[in-house]
Amino acid sequence: MKNTFGNSLSVTLFGESHGAAVGAVIDGLAPGIEIDGEYIRKKLLKRAPHGRISTSRHENNEYKIISGVFEGRTTGTPLTLIMENNDVRSSDYAAFRSLARPGHADYTAYCKYHGYEDYRGGGHFSGRITAPLVGAGAVVLYALEKKGIFIGTHIKSCAGITDRDFSAPQADIICLNDRIFPVLDENAGEKMKRKISLAAENHDSIGGILETVIYGLPAGIGEPWFDSLESVISHGIFGIPAVKGIEFGAGFGFSDMTGSTANDPFVYDNGKISAKTNNNGGINGGISNGMPVIFRTVVKPTPSIAIKQDTVDFIKGENAALELSGRHDPCIVHRAAAVHEAVTAFAAADMLCLRFGTDYLA
Amino acid sequence: MKNTFGNSLSVTLFGESHGAAVGAVIDGLAPGIEIDGEYIRKKLLKRAPHGRISTSRHENNEYKIISGVFEGRTTGTPLTLIMENNDVRSSDYAAFRSLARPGHADYTAYCKYHGYEDYRGGGHFSGRITAPLVGAGAVVLYALEKKGIFIGTHIKSCAGITDRDFSAPQADIICLNDRIFPVLDENAGEKMKRKISLAAENHDSIGGILETVIYGLPAGIGEPWFDSLESVISHGIFGIPAVKGIEFGAGFGFSDMTGSTANDPFVYDNGKISAKTNNNGGINGGISNGMPVIFRTVVKPTPSIAIKQDTVDFIKGENAALELSGRHDPCIVHRAAAVHEAVTAFAAADMLCLRFGTDYLA
Amino acid sequence: MKNTFGNSLSVTLFGESHGAAVGAVIDGLAPGIEIDGEYIRKKLLKRAPHGRISTSRHENNEYKIISGVFEGRTTGTPLTLIMENNDVRSSDYAAFRSLARPGHADYTAYCKYHGYEDYRGGGHFSGRITAPLVGAGAVVLYALEKKGIFIGTHIKSCAGITDRDFSAPQADIICLNDRIFPVLDENAGEKMKRKISLAAENHDSIGGILETVIYGLPAGIGEPWFDSLESVISHGIFGIPAVKGIEFGAGFGFSDMTGSTANDPFVYDNGKISAKTNNNGGINGGISNGMPVIFRTVVKPTPSIAIKQDTVDFIKGENAALELSGRHDPCIVHRAAAVHEAVTAFAAADMLCLRFGTDYLA
């Protein structure tokens, strides 16, 4: 369904970077969910650019909910959240219209849309569209928290610096909710920020690895085969720009393990079944086993860099050089964390509503 | 949609390991596609167990197409392929009914299906269900080859042994079509097989990494955001048992790169646009750019091992020990390659039919 | 999704009239639903041809459930029911291959499938495919009855003869379950049968009107706009061959009413809200109001008649005459009742599972 993710509960994205507005429609949301404006703003702030480690473009971070909310609570009908675009300098882009920025969707969009695409600032492929996704996701994250399900994303590693692992997931997640730069170990975070600043000084960019945990998901969620939890989560996560890989639990590390070290032995204690280890990332056979669901994703270095690059003019059909002069992020890993939380919330909520019905989040 | 993958063209799986039959229904298939029995058998043979590196269970590998084919060609209506189960020793399983095999779906299936699940041999979660998936996928792979689109999966690494990279993708894929053990470098393959035999002697199991390439996919296939090529492919691939990670192009390697090394500069040559490198795995912004689509997946060590393991009896609610005595695969990486090819074919065909219509494969 | 109906709970049909088998796959079914073989056989018997008022083709009415059932109950994984074809006289059809039977899908199938369609006996468009649909539907009907939701279809009128209205829906439905010829007033039924026999003697055919009721559906089921109860029910019902119209409640009669006579005033009595009249057929704004859901459909006269008809040879491209000599039904209205019950059950179950979750029918 192209710009829609989810079935029982779904989100649809629309908008272009330099159009009138960007937005998201949530359908299938339970009635009666409280809208906590402060919570939404906090999530939007985490996605917004900050200081020297981000673009200097000042994005409008204000949202309007134009449907689906009445007297501060969801009505159960489609919730539409829009964010108007401002501080757009469209003239920056006209000159480069037919020069494919390497690593970007300019050329593929041209192949698909035959030249009718809005090319300004990445158009519909811009990271700008993740703003209403984060805003809409915040409504779902908030509702999940009320059900005891907490979702948090931190920077696992960036520029060779590694954050600590989740130790007490729920407390760690609540703590991350308040951190603009989403790390568990703030010292590691400071080191990462210095590396990002360094990349910016070099007119270059860097990527990194995000780790997301779903804490409190009951056992038995997910479907066999093609709606496995991994399938649904990865489907959503690969919708986020710049994500090029995902692994659950031990992930690629499984290739160096044996069955006897990889299997997570179950243990019964005090009426509760859990696993001694969590190499499977909380998922067996595509279905949650009650352990925290853990996955890591890789975010590639921002493709927009201020270094001269070889490319083509795809309209003229000739080789060309490109030197971008716009306002770019030397790293989007930290900003992408809030987007991961939003998408993960939609994936989890969709599977929960399929299982328990559309009123589950009420 | 649980056991269904795809929209314009879809595949639905059914069956249990020890039930009457397992099967697959393809809907949305173009009319007039030739059914090449030899091609299908070859793919099924690649998935089947062979020699000492596989289970000694002798699976029935014969298929019947009971609908959707007339006079040797597809009719355009649902194609149903079934494979009957035989050589089933259901009594092996009754005694262990409530002992959760670590790493398997026994416990999660119990949580989801409240004890009504067919627990024999993994039931609906068994790798057995991939047999008709491979058979059905062969019909689509064959049709894609006629359109110049070739899909092949090889073992990138297993037990520390690495296969060579794809060099001439189309020729490499044709070559892989004829190899039971799917490697490009047969010396590397022999070494891998020895390692697998060794794991079997140790009553243990190992995993590995598969690499899949789609060669010949035109530029412009895929959708923005939630039906990105990565989203659709990963959704299908995570439906395959034991897959716990996927990465496209440079994948997790992106975390150690900079924008200037990661971006794939475009180049114009002789009327054709391509990229000098392929770190993005043939996909920009979720849409194919005409370069080969490349991704790697990790297959965890087979969870069934003949070593005594700690676990729980989830019905009695107590700790227990489990010693499996059945017939198990010390490694399923090589057998999973054919399944990867099938799922990738469904993903590519679905996106191609969405773009070009349901007759595209005719 | 072409041959699939439903989302939270879905049914997929496959097969051709003269192929190996016809079948249905139910996905999303709750675990633990009892399979009552007698109940299924009774429903299949109602759809089967009987006596002089039906075709003399002796269809195989035996079914096999090849997946999704274990120890007499559903497992929660896809349930596949197949029925093998027999007594097929394929040679009847080869001679007429390119003569479009008026009122049938021969020509439109040719336009869509370019000549690759299985033309024997209507192929995939044959009423034969409704057999597994009825068999699969019986599983759902049985489960709905356990939840207090009863679905029944009777012949409202046929050849000018009118059946009585539902008076006590639940008792009426239980009574219909046991009637091969589905009328509430058996005298009316005898008159209808005589008219059908008369049509057969004239080598002609007749149609009629079916009325279906869902009794016991709770208020609040259905979705606004495009998943209104009417939308979902009509979507499924128009999948049944020969249905050309559907109306809910007063239906087309609304065009002669005024708001003051058409509105159903609500009344409160003894803690329960109901409506004094039921012109809206139990549905307001697409959502059930707790009154019985009632709709009528028109089934056109069987297009297969033994009278010489004008038509075209669509391959040669010339006018032609056609005189069918096969075994045909002079009326399929009574046989279609069981199909209506099955489709209505899938529609209701899908909306109930969307609302209350996949375990609702357990």
Next chain:
Amino acid sequence: MKNTFGNSLSVTLFGESHGAAVGAVIDGLAPGIEIDGEYIRKKLLKRAPHGRISTSRHENNEYKIISGVFEGRTTGTPLTLIMENNDVRSSDYAAFRSLARPGHADYTAYCKYHGYEDYRGGGHFSGRITAPLVGAGAVVLYALEKKGIFIGTHIKSCAGITDRDFSAPQADIICLNDRIFPVLDENAGEKMKRKISLAAENHDSIGGILETVIYGLPAGIGEPWFDSLESVISHGIFGIPAVKGIEFGAGFGFSDMTGSTANDPFVYDNGKISAKTNNNGGINGGISNGMPVIFRTVVKPTPSIAIKQDTVDFIKGENAALELSGRHDPCIVHRAAAVHEAVTAFAAADMLCLRFGTDYLA
């Protein structure tokens, strides 16, 4: 998918009668479709209230397209059209909040949304939401016309007055495009308007029958079984408020016909196959046969009337009387015609894009 209709090409509705705005998102639209503002306004004008035969509420009829259009043409990414609400008198509704207006969705919405629904002016169930649907539909209707496919709806009958049949469908449809009151015979239209005025004077309301034709649809469009053209069209049409029945071709008239009179004999003339009659409404076996697709729908009398009605207070749980004093339409049949055209356009476009690919309308 609740508020979404369509797969290859889809439309999603959002908004409430007295909320900030109502809107529609089209996804899957081809790139390069011209946006003809005049054409859109004309369609919106047909849906808008006019004179004494409509409500005196002055709806804002201005629209904004906030995404998916660039330099006057569609980009191929989601097109979002919004219409702000104004002239809302929300205070009219607060007093009646718990009195179920008979024939309306007040009570069923309360059952479904547990009291969190926006009850003002029908909230999400208001006909107001059809405004952006008509606006978005106009984009698709315009693109279909460029492909030679014309869709038009006229009032077949209202208050006992009958319009003439379509004679030259394409010319008739172009003519209807310019008529605010959509009849082919303007004398009949004048008589209808007098009857509607009379109903208004009586504080009552009336309904009627609409007839829609799709002219120029190629043969071979539609899918077998559950995506029959009838299934897809009826699914969409029953999303329109107040529609309670639909019939294709001869429709319910089939119940009085025989096979020999009902079948449409095919005829070959000058290289073209057509049918001598069109009782099947252009559809055989769920697939278009090249004849005009014709269907009729019944629109019930507007449930809002100024006559005192019996009802219940569903919060207090007691019987009550209701006398509506707001501004109401004595008839919405004529205004619903534009909505039928829009929904039919989405249904046809979805099936055409499924068959021919997403660029079909380009």
